[in-house]
Amino acid sequence: MGIIVDENTKVIVQGITGREGSFHTRLMLQYGTKVVAGVTPGKGGTTVEGVPVYDTMDEAVKAHPDANTSIIFVPAKFAADAVFEAIDAGIKTIVVITEHIPIHDAMAFVNYAKEKGSIIIGPNCPGIINPGKTKVGIMPANVFTPGPVGVMSRSGTLTYEVSYFLSKAGLGQSTVIGVGGDPITGLTFPEVAEMFERDPQTKAIVMVGEIGGDAEERVAKMVKEGKIRKPIVAFIAGRTAPEGKRMGHAGAIIMLGTGAYKDKVAALEDAGVRVAITPYEIPKLVSEALKRA
Amino acid sequence: MKLFEYEAKEIIRKYGIETPKGVVVREGDDIRKAIESSGLTPPLAVKAQVLVAGRGKAGGIKLVNNVDEAVSVSQQLFKTPIKGIKPSILLIEQAIKHDAELYAGIVLDRAERKPLVLVSKYGGMDLEEVAREHPEAIIKYYVDPYKGLRNYEARILGKQLGLTGKALSSFENFLQALYRAFMDYDAELAESNPLALLPDKVLPLDLRIIIDDNSLFRHTEYAATEKERLGELSEREIAAREKDLAYVELDGDVGVIGNGAGLTMTTMDLVYEFGMKPADFLDVGGGAEAEHIRDAVEFVMSDPKVKKVFINIFGGITRADEVARGIVMALKDLGNKAKPLVVRLTGTNEEQGREILKEVGITPYSDPLEALQALKNL
Numbered sequence: 001m002g003i004i005v006d007e008n009t010k011v012i013v014q015g016i017t018g019r020e021g022s023f024h025t026r027l028m029l030q031y032g033t034k035v036v037a038g039v040t041p042g043k044g045g046t047t048v049e050g051v052p053v054y055d056t057m058d059e060a061v062k063a064h065p066d067a068n069t070s071i072i073f074v075p076a077k078f079a080a081d082a083v084f085e086a087i088d089a090g091i092k093t094i095v096v097i098t099e100h101i102p103i104h105d106a107m108a109f110v111n112y113a114k115e116k117g118s119i120i121i122g123p124n125c126p127g128i129i130n131p132g133k134t135k136v137g138i139m140p141a142n143v144f145t146p147g148p149v150g151v152m153s154r155s156g157t158l159t160y161e162v163s164y165f166l167s168k169a170g171l172g173q174s175t176v177i178g179v180g181g182d183p184i185t186g187l188t189f190p191e192v193a194e195m196f197e198r199d200p201q202t203k204a205i206v207m208v209g210e211i212g213g214d215a216e217e218r219v220a221k222m223v224k225e226g227k228i229r230k231p232i233v234a235f236i237a238g239r240t241a242p243e244g245k246r247m248g249h250a251g252a253i254i255m256l257g258t259g260a261y262k263d264k265v266a267a268l269e270d271a272g273v274r275v276a277i278t279p280y281e282i283p284k285l286v287s288e289a290l291k292r293a
Numbered sequence: 294m295k296l297f298e299y300e301a302k303e304i305i306r307k308y309g310i311e312t313p314k315g316v317v318v319r320e321g322d323d324i325r326k327a328i329e330s331s332g333l334t335p336p337l338a339v340k341a342q343v344l345v346a347g348r349g350k351a352g353g354i355k356l357v358n359n360v361d362e363a364v365s366v367s368q369q370l371f372k373t374p375i376k377g378i379k380p381s382i383l384l385i386e387q388a389i390k391h392d393a394e395l396y397a398g399i400v401l402d403r404a405e406r407k408p409l410v411l412v413s414k415y416g417g418m419d420l421e422e423v424a425r426e427h428p429e430a431i432i433k434y435y436v437d438p439y440k441g442l443r444n445y446e447a448r449i450l451g452k453q454l455g456l457t458g459k460a461l462s463s464f465e466n467f468l469q470a471l472y473r474a475f476m477d478y479d480a481e482l483a484e485s486n487p488l489a490l491l492p493d494k495v496l497p498l499d500l501r502i503i504i505d506d507n508s509l510f511r512h513t514e515y516a517a518t519e520k521e522r523l524g525e526l527s528e529r530e531i532a533a534r535e536k537d538l539a540y541v542e543l544d545g546d547v548g549v550i551g552n553g554a555g556l557t558m559t560t561m562d563l564v565y566e567f568g569m570k571p572a573d574f575l576d577v578g579g580g581a582e583a584e585h586i587r588d589a590v591e592f593v594m595s596d597p598k599v600k601k602v603f604i605n606i607f608g609g610i611t612r613a614d615e616v617a618r619g620i621v622m623a624l625k626d627l628g629n630k631a632k633p634l635v636v637r638l639t640g641t642n643e644e645q646g647r648e649i650l651k652e653v654g655i656t657p658y659s660d661p662l663e664a665l666q667a668l669k670n671l
Contacts (some may be wrong), residue, residue: 138610155555174645238558
């Protein structure tokens with residue numbers, strides 16, 4: 001099983017002719033992802049890696065009515081427009097890789113998607129992979145293996161890091177999803193945690209969080225309330241980050257008295273969630289959790 | 294990007310909101326003439342335009358009773374660093390007698406993904422302090438971004454602050470304007486603290502607007518003056534910005550470079566874990582090309598306090614061969630100024646990256662913990 005995407009997922013790549021779009025289309029195809037079409041305004045009628053390119057999402061879905069997912073490599077300035085276009089074309093899962101999208105734009109399309117029943121993953125995220133089945137994202141595929149661990153993360157690179165060490169320890173993944181590092185994202189940890197809770201393949205959840213925001217605290221609350229019963233192992237990046245400084249991207253900042261490392265860890269431990277001090281302890285904690293479960 | 298108080302007030306006036314009468318003076322201006330020609334009459338408030346929190350407490354706002362005093366206090370303020378930053382702009386305003394101080398602000402709420410209006414009777418203190426001491430006194434209200442903040446909603450909030458009559462309708466107008474400015478200017482935060490309460494109106498004594506940096510392509514008038522407002526940043530941080538590097542200066546001696554904020558923060562945490570201290574946080578971001586990596590390595594190695602450098606890359610959209618090429622370019626450029634270096638390199642195009650580094654005698658690690666141990670032994 002796994003969540004959100006599987007071997008039947010049919011993908012349209014928005015911004016397919018760009019540097020990243022074409023490069024990652026090739027890698028997704030190599031992984032076995034069913035990329036059925038691409039969209040770049042003005043490039044309709046061409047192909048990229050054998051995938052037909054259209055000028056609009058409307059044309060793309062008319063030619064490929066089974067397409068249900070899109071992945072967006074469109075530059076930040078035009079990315080919001082691409083997301084609205086995908087929602088209006090009836091796409092149900094939209095993965096937004098683009099970083100530096102204005103927060104107000106993200107707020108608008110995330111709310112619109114919710115109204116129309118579409119799921120947004122990202123923005124500013126590595127995407128989603130169901131190892132061995134499909135990959136809709138930019139992650140290096142070789143670090144993932146199929147298995148029982150659901151991984152959700154706010155950081156792209158840490159997602160790879162953690163999955164690599166899980167795989168090395170013989171702990172495969174059901175689905176790995178990067179929700180994105182921006183202040184406003186489509187899917188959030190609490191929502192993904194609920195999906196993992198319902199997914200029969202997932203036996204344990206790894207949450208790779210970071211300072212800023214309160215998504216990790218809200219997951220802790222769900223565990224406490226018994227809404228999440230599967231074991232969770234958490235890691236929070238930014239233990240030594242100075243307060244009030246923006247660490248690289250917009251999400252990781254401690255503001256208005258929320259989002260500090262110690263508050264997140266305290267909330268998680270209070271709910272009985274094991275918190276790893278380094279990402280490299282995660283496999284050990286996950287094995288222990290799986291044995292107990 | 295933080296706007297100066299006077300800029301935020303210029304914005305709110307565009308929405309028909311009255312602010313205290315004032316004049317902006319810059320270093321070198323004839324202050325007396327500026328005050329006299331603007332028709333201000335004492336008492337006045339002389340306010341340093343610096344982009345730090347707690348400006349008032351740090352001595353950045355002075356009340357004066359006559360023009361002579363205003364001139365001397367202004368000259369003094371130009372020379373006085375407020376939390377380390379010397380102001381180059383002052384706002385001299387009419388001091389306003391008022392009955393009470395309120396708080397009104399709008400932020401983007403991550404969990405609800407909506408604008409969140411915060412109002413409180415406890416203006417004048419910082420909001421974190423209010424949250425700690427009088428949590429019940431902060432009224433929170435989520436706005437549906439499609440509907441926008443309607444008049445009746447602003448009115449309900451005003452009533453909850455105990456406002457009536459003309460003051461209530463003035464508050465309603467103010468909150469509406471603040472919301473519209475918040476939306477139109479892609480703000481992360483728009484707030485007035487204190488918002489003075491007078492018998493027949495509210496008046497923003499202070500006003501803060503922070504524009505989302507990612508939206509600056511829509512607000513080019515502020516992007517052009519970016520340099521004026523780098524107050525909070527160190528000299529190295531300003532220099533890093535010019536090179537488009539996501540860099541935060543720290544006080545240790547190990548240069549830290551990583552890709553992605555999460556991994557770079559974790560690398561920083563790990564350097565501490567191994568008993569060393571990072572000199573910086575430098576995230577090369579996603580999809581960095583060789584030239585960008587070269588700039589990053591040269592920038593960190595040119596920091597006199599850096600003794601050795603740790604580069605931790607897990608390539609996804611970033612390609613290890615580009616990273617390796619960038620490192621080689623930097624080492625060539627630096628020559629004998631290059632500092633000892635440990636590289637952990639894995640992910641997309643890892644093999645090509647390793648080959649490139651081996652040609653210059655660097656063997657990259659794939660295991661981060663082994664790499665950190667090597668760094669420690671260096």
